[in-house]
Amino acid sequence: MRNKKECCGCTACFHICPINCIVMKEDEEGFLYPNIDKAKCIHCNKCKEVCPNRNIENRNTRTQTFVGYYKDDEVRKQSSSGGIFSAIAEWILQQKGVVFGAAFDENFEVHHIAVETKEELIKLRGSKYVQSRLENTFLEAKEYLEKKRKVLFTGTACQIAGLKNYLSAEYENLYTVDVLCHGAPSPKIWRMYLDDKKEQYQASINKVEFRNKDDGWKNYFISIAFSNMERFYTHYYKDKFTRMFLDNLDLRPSCYSCVFKEIPRISDVTIGDSWGVENYMPDMDDDKGTSVILVHSSNGEKIFREIRKKLIVSEVGLDVAVSPTADSRKSVTMHPNRNKYLEGVKRGENFDVLYEYVKKSFLQRAVGYVQYFINNLRMK
Incomplete structure (x- = not known):
């Protein structure tokens, strides 16, 4: 790794290597970086081609902005903001789909896992302010997609970009949701x-x-x-x-020069806290949690249509809901x-x-x- 600022740790290179000569290893802060066995490397350059930091394509060209929350108060209480993730995930599971997201393990370290039941969603609810280890989830997601099952993959924008680069194909049954991100702590x-x-x-x-x-x-x-x-x-x-x-x-060094915060995002939907909603839409604020919902794609519009009846929601301007100066729209200062x-x-x-x-x-x-x-x- 020449420059740590160029690596977001998405694992796309690890997954794409045809001879498995890349392993993800911790540095002194606990962040994972790819390490290449140069003796095995065949110089196919697939790892460079798949890297989202080198090759990011914003495939979306539009964004609709909403603020809202899930009508289910119990789920909303278990959620960091308005419970929108749960509404989306429940719809995917109703279609016999699979949901990927960040969960604590028995030591309260954070890993991505897949769940297939509504009861398991509690593992994925709530913010985890630690960079999640993606393990083999890109490969697992691809296997489910090839089996024609609906897949919801949630994570940070850089993780979604890494997944899409790894897949290198559009799947109608893939739905991606990223979160408005400050950065990934150690x-x-x-x-x-x-x-x-x-x-x-x-x-x-x-x-x-x-x-x-x-x-x-x-x-x-x-x-x-x-x-x-x-x-x-x-x-x-x-x-x-x-x-x-x-x-x-x-924070991870790449967070200080993040290339993934531009809106529209590469994901289908972006969700996060609707900070300041009491100032521009006070009727949407009961201090139980209100979400920003950014819809970027046709699959995002489909998700939103399916879950809208379960939400209290209003449309709003992007710059009103998420200030252009917010850390979720620009790199943070070291x-x-x-x-x-x-x-x-x-x-x-x-x-x-x-x-x-x-x-x-x-x-x-x-x-x-x-x-x-x-x-x-x-x-x-």
């Missing part, structure tokens, strides 16, 4: 954070919720339930892992202490020490404010 930092919490509470972890809604959707809390019946529960911006994530300290933090990771510093790199000096804050002001002027 899996290693996530493991360190969990270990820190287990030591603090002297217990194993039973449940993790990145977006607990007990105190409302807009004011969401991080919740971790332990085997000794205790619970860690704090506002998201007081949580150390979330601060490192939202302050852009521990934290000024990112390099110092990375050196700390390499030195083996513990989680609390690494968290200290979140804090900025007065000069760093001043420069940030000026840059923010300049960027806002450019957008006007």
Whole structure:
């Protein structure tokens, strides 16, 4: 790998290699990168041709924008925003289809899995702010598609781009949904954070919720339930892992120069939080979670037609629902202490020490404010 900023970790190259000479290996931050056995490589260049960072084609040319939520309050409560993923997934399953998405394993690391029943959808609900390991899901999805089963594949925009490049063909029975993404934080930092919490509470972890809604959707809390019946529960911006994530300290290098956030997206539908809906459409805000729904393709329109009767939904302008300055529409700015933090990771510093790199000096804050002001002027 010449430059880590050029790799989003989508696994398309791993899956396409005809002689299996590519393996995905962790770097010092826990991100997976392709490693090529040069002794085996036949120089077919398929890995380069399939790479979405090198070859991204935005096949969609239009976007319709909606805000809404699922009428099923229980499902909506279990969801990060308005429950739109569940509405789509349930329709796919009703057609005897298969749904791929991110799930926690027994150690609360994040992997993509396939589910085929409505009962299993709970595994895929809720945000997981860690880059999901895709394993062999591209290959599995292709096998289901070849069997003429409907497939819903959900993930980040770069994962959807990788899947489509790997498939290199259009499938009418493939439906893709990406999420409005800030960036992908370090899996290693996530493991360190969990270990820190287990030591603090002297217990194993039973449940993790990145977006607990007990105190409302807009004011969401991080919740971790332990085997000794205790619970860690704090506002998201007081949580150390979330601060490192939202302050852009521990993101995958490619997230700082992301080429997948342009709208229209390559997916059929994009979903995410409808932040600010109380300002432009207050009747759609009951603080239980409202979603942005971006429909980009004919398959996206088909999905939306099928689920619309299950939703409370209204059409809205794109720039109203998702500001052009939002991090979900542009690359995030690297934290000024990112390099110092990375050196700390390499030195083996513990989680609390690494968290200290979140804090900025007065000069760093001043420069940030000026840059923010300049960027806002450019957008006007």
